[in-house]
Amino acid sequence: xxxxxxQATVNDDAGQGASPRAERGARARTRRLMLETATKLMQAxxxxxxxxxxxxxxxxxxxxxxxxxxxxxxxxxxxxxxLGPILTWKSSSADPERRVAELFETAMxxxxxxxxxxxxxxxxxxxxxxxxxxxxxxxxxxxTRGHRVDLLKDAIAPLKGRLPPREFKRLAQALSxxxxxxxxxxxxxxxxxxxxxxxxxxxxxxGALVRAAMTESMIEGDGIAPTSAAR
Numbered sequence: 001x002x003x004x005x006x007q008a009t010v011n012d013d014a015g016q017g018a019s020p021r022a023e024r025g026a027r028a029r030t031r032r033l034m035l036e037t038a039t040k041l042m043q044a045x046x047x048x049x050x051x052x053x054x055x056x057x058x059x060x061x062x063x064x065x066x067x068x069x070x071x072x073x074x075x076x077x078x079x080x081x082x083l084g085p086i087l088t089w090k091s092s093s094a095d096p097e098r099r100v101a102e103l104f105e106t107a108m109x110x111x112x113x114x115x116x117x118x119x120x121x122x123x124x125x126x127x128x129x130x131x132x133x134x135x136x137x138x139x140x141x142x143x144t145r146g147h148r149v150d151l152l153k154d155a156i157a158p159l160k161g162r163l164p165p166r167e168f169k170r171l172a173q174a175l176s177x178x179x180x181x182x183x184x185x186x187x188x189x190x191x192x193x194x195x196x197x198x199x200x201x202x203x204x205x206x207g208a209l210v211r212a213a214m215t216e217s218m219i220e221g222d223g224i225a226p227t228s229a230a231r
Contacts (some may be wrong), residue, residue: 033057034107038078042120047127050074071124082114084148089154096158097210100175103155104203111181112195120180121145141229148176156210163217171213172187178205 015161037057039213048056051058066227078127080087111118124143149188152172160168177230181201187198 002138009039019162027067030059030063032065032066034059034074035077035081038074038079039117042075042078042117042190044115045116045120047071047075047124067087070141072128072141075121075124075143078117082110082117082220083202084110084169086110086151087147090227091155094158096156096214097154097207099158099204100152100210104206107151108183108199108202109195112184115181115184119185123180148179152176152179159210159214163213167213167217171209174213175206178209 010132034053034057038048038053041053046052050064050068051061053059053074054061057064068077072231081179091097091102091104093102121143122145125145128140128143129139131140133140136177149172152175153168156168156171159171163171183202184198187201189192193201
């Protein structure tokens with residue numbers, strides 16, 4: 001995370017002025033402290049508010065809200081920190097199945113390390129959905145999730161042009177069902193798999209989906225209608 005680009009526009013907590021360079025340093029340290037505190041709370045299973053993180057970090061609420069104006073903004077920042085190298089993942093392979101496997105190999109161990117954080121973020125998303133349905137969300141900004149969309153589209157990028165746009169999108173959507181913390185919930189919490197077995201199932205399913213999409217496209221290209229099961 002590039003905190004050096006933060007604009008130094010506020011004074012320190014003591015109300016004393018500081019040089020732009022010193023302000024940038026203080027702001028960076030305060031933001032880092034809040035992120036680290038929020039991460040600890042989320043890794044412990046909590047979904048903290050900005051006020052709760054401010055209290056735990058011993059930072060004034062006014063200061064805390066300068067950095068994170070809402071719970072959604074705070075949780076999103078913690079999630080991005082947790083994702084880390086996943087967000088900049090790239091592959092040099094031209095084989096879509098290999099690329100998907102590489103993405104899973106990069107992402108899933110990291111997601112498992114920050115499993116509690118991502119589950120806490122998922123809880124916030126579900127809580128906000130329930131509040132929205134009940135009409136009680138009010139003006140609270142929505143916590144949005146969607147990094148996996150771009151990641152998976154990038155993973156299967158070699159198939160762009162080889163698959164019709166609708167089928168390309170469908171493959172990315174299908175892969176998203178087995179990518180992310182939800183996969184851990186199903187395979188670890190429900191099935192009781194260990195990390196190695198979980199990864200094996202996820203990789204098998206991902207490879208099967210990519211091969212099925214490619215096979216179906218080849219069949220349709222030959223003028224042979226795919227079976228109903230394939231659809």
